[in-house]
Amino acid sequence: MTWRMTDLDERALIERCRAGDDDAFSELVDRYKNLVYAVVTRLVADRAEADDLAQEVFLKVHRGLPYFRGDARLSTWIYRIVSNVCFEARGRSRPETPLDRGPDRPAFEPPSIDASFGDLELRDRLEKAIAQLPDRERLLVAAHYLEGVQYEALAETLGIPLGTVKTHLYRAKRRLRELL
Amino acid sequence: MTCAEFDDIVEAIVAGDVVESDAARAHRAACARCAAAFAVAEAVERALAARPVAAPPARFNAMVMGRIRSERWRADQQVDRVFNIAVTAGVIGIVLGGLALLNLASVTTTIVSMASMTADALSRPPAARAESLPMWIYPLAGALLAASALIWRWAEGARQQPERVRP
Numbered sequence: 001m002t003w004r005m006t007d008l009d010e011r012a013l014i015e016r017c018r019a020g021d022d023d024a025f026s027e028l029v030d031r032y033k034n035l036v037y038a039v040v041t042r043l044v045a046d047r048a049e050a051d052d053l054a055q056e057v058f059l060k061v062h063r064g065l066p067y068f069r070g071d072a073r074l075s076t077w078i079y080r081i082v083s084n085v086c087f088e089a090r091g092r093s094r095p096e097t098p099l100d101r102g103p104d105r106p107a108f109e110p111p112s113i114d115a116s117f118g119d120l121e122l123r124d125r126l127e128k129a130i131a132q133l134p135d136r137e138r139l140l141v142a143a144h145y146l147e148g149v150q151y152e153a154l155a156e157t158l159g160i161p162l163g164t165v166k167t168h169l170y171r172a173k174r175r176l177r178e179l180l
Numbered sequence: 181m182t183c184a185e186f187d188d189i190v191e192a193i194v195a196g197d198v199v200e201s202d203a204a205r206a207h208r209a210a211c212a213r214c215a216a217a218f219a220v221a222e223a224v225e226r227a228l229a230a231r232p233v234a235a236p237p238a239r240f241n242a243m244v245m246g247r248i249r250s251e252r253w254r255a256d257q258q259v260d261r262v263f264n265i266a267v268t269a270g271v272i273g274i275v276l277g278g279l280a281l282l283n284l285a286s287v288t289t290t291i292v293s294m295a296s297m298t299a300d301a302l303s304r305p306p307a308a309r310a311e312s313l314p315m316w317i318y319p320l321a322g323a324l325l326a327a328s329a330l331i332w333r334w335a336e337g338a339r340q341q342p343e344r345v346r347p
Contacts, residue, residue, distance in 0.1 A: 022248075026241050026244075029240070029244050033236045033240050034233075034235065037234060042234075051243075054236065055240075058244045059244070059251065062248050123231075126227050145228050146233065166197065170192055173221065173224055174187070174190075176228075180220060
């Protein structure tokens with residue numbers, strides 16, 4: 001599943017949306033909803049809140065389209081809106097439950113015999129660890145592992161060089177490794 | 181290679197961005213701590229890649245478009261309110277301006293006498309009231325209604341015109 005559009009398609013769609021064509025905007029929602037929803041649900045654990053925030057992203061896209069200059073790709077601009085909406089919401093909500101790494105809980109060991117149980121445990125601990133990452137690293141981890149999302153798009157979204165994106169991702173994963 | 185150096189590159193290696201050098205491989209083979217770190221890093225990489233991708237609900241488009249329409253409706257209501265206030269203020273201004281241009285004193289006297297005539301007519305029984313109404317009151321009422329309808333049509337037209345380009 002990929003979310004890329006050609007520049008020509010994108011410009012034409014934006015122009016139709018700007019002209020007040022609701023069908024065009026619905027088409028835009030159709031093209032980007034999987035991307036937006038996937039990232040939002042990875043950033044916000046509560047499904048009802050994620051539903052609401054994903055819709056809020058498209059409301060902001062609708063309001064902002066007349067001011068979208070087209071310097072960046074539409075997907076990049078939408079990413080920025082996703083990160084702003086999610087991090088604003090995170091700022092309003094209560095802090096995440098910290099990962100329990102008390103003396104009673106051993107550090108994670110990769111599964112050897114019972115692989116499926118180990119995978120489940122790893123997934124559970126991983127989600128809790130991700131919740132403790134700084135916002136930028138959480139966004140990178142959430143978005144990087146979606147099909148069709150490249151390092152370049154993330155660099156453009158965050159306004160940082162490609163090398164820095166990789167460094168942040170490695171740092172985030174190292175932090176996850178240490179938290180598990 | 182030291183453990184700290186290995187720690188710095190292990191994520192890049194398991195992500196496939198860096199090819200594991202012979203020195204790194206030799207270190208991993210000899211160091212239990214770094215071998216464990218490598219195994220955990222691999223597990224993290226696999227788990228991140230396997231994180232479920234949630235699909236939006238079936239009615240997602242309809243919900244978004246519904247919220248956009250209700251937002252647009254609220255904005256229209258706001259514009260309507262402001263516009264109606266402006267039109268009312270304009271009409272009152274024109275009427276008052278017209279009154280001022282005419283002889284204000286005589287107009288005021290006419291309004292007062294019309295008000296007293298109306299009050300007098302209303303105080304009589306209905307049958308007598310119909311007889312006492314002057315004939316000019318009907319065309320005047322009709323003209324007022326027509327003028328109101330025209331102002332309303334014009335206001336609606338002016339309101340709908342910019343709607344296509346409004347964000």
